[in-house]
Amino acid sequence: MSDFIYQGKRVYYTEAGEGEPCVFLHGNTASSRMFTYLLPLYTPSFRVILLDFLGNGQSDRVETFPPELWIDQGHQVVELCRALDCGPVHLVGTSGGAYAAINAALEAPELFRKVAADSFDGSTLPESFGDALLRERQAAKGDESARAFYAWCQGEDWEQVVDRDTAVLVDYGRKQTRIFRRPIEEIQVPLLITASRADEMLVNDLDAECQRLRERNPLIQYRLYDTGAHPLLLSRAEELAEQIRAFLLA
Numbered sequence: 535m536s537d538f539i540y541q542g543k544r545v546y547y548t549e550a551g552e553g554e555p556c557v558f559l560h561g562n563t564a565s566s567r568m569f570t571y572l573l574p575l576y577t578p579s580f581r582v583i584l585l586d587f588l589g590n591g592q593s594d595r596v597e598t599f600p601p602e603l604w605i606d607q608g609h610q611v612v613e614l615c616r617a618l619d620c621g622p623v624h625l626v627g628t629s630g631g632a633y634a635a636i637n638a639a640l641e642a643p644e645l646f647r648k649v650a651a652d653s654f655d656g657s658t659l660p661e662s663f664g665d666a667l668l669r670e671r672q673a674a675k676g677d678e679s680a681r682a683f684y685a686w687c688q689g690e691d692w693e694q695v696v697d698r699d700t701a702v703l704v705d706y707g708r709k710q711t712r713i714f715r716r717p718i719e720e721i722q723v724p725l726l727i728t729a730s731r732a733d734e735m736l737v738n739d740l741d742a743e744c745q746r747l748r749e750r751n752p753l754i755q756y757r758l759y760d761t762g763a764h765p766l767l768l769s770r771a772e773e774l775a776e777q778i779r780a781f782l783l784a
Contacts, residue, residue, distance in 0.1 A: 538617040540610055543594040546586045547614060551577025555620045558584050561629025561765060562699050565591025565687040575775035585614055590695060591687060599702040604630060605715050608637025615645045624782045628652040628765040633713060640715050643722040650778045652728045653765035655736045656743040657718055664707030671700045719750040726755055726781045728774060730762035
């Protein structure tokens with residue numbers, strides 16, 4: 535277990551496995567613990583680095599998350615990789631972590647080899663995103679399994695973490711907050727997008743979105759599945775691990 539300092543606060547990370555370095559990025563309201571049962575699928579091939587974004591998991595807490603949360607999280611990834619000084623690394627981000635992974639690569643492409651972005655909703659979010667998320671989070675806080683997941687990832691203060699995260703994400707939809715520091719199609723490293731057409735948490739037309747991105751940048755490729763829950767990285771773990779390993783090691 536290790537940490538580095540970001541904006542005066544401690545950010546936690548841990549490592550496992552051997553091979554090319556690969557940083558895994560968790561989604562909103564989760565922590566690096568979400569990857570616990572996936573490690574055997576990746577550690578034989580990679581030096582896996584698991585990060586808890588600031589305000590989550592075993593990292594220091596914040597009173598509020600920054601308005602451009604996913605851009606800030608991308609910067610945290612950049613600072614981690616600079617602190618590790620281990621050469622270009624791979625990134626695997628899922629859900630909100632996919633936005634962070636893309637932002638990190640847009641900010642400092644020289645630090646990264648390839649990026650796998652799983653189960654995110656494209657370049658823009660509809661105005662209805664915030665209200666739909668608020669309803670989903672309110673329902674989740676009343677669901678025993680969701681509450682257990684939050685507590686497992688965050689600890690005893692899970693409800694405060696979830697409320698802070700909900701507040702900033704609701705504004706993403708209502709205020710149309712900037713998601714990326716630059717358009718995705720300007721990415722300078724190979725990017726693999728994966729998602730499920732059956733994912734009820736995704737609202738955009740990802741077939742059209744991914745085709746548009748692919749046409750504008752040949753470094754971008756995608757694989758959409760007809761089945762699978764959110765995030766796909768967990769719901770179809772073995773199949774997606776095979777896909778991601780092949781992409782990263784090619």
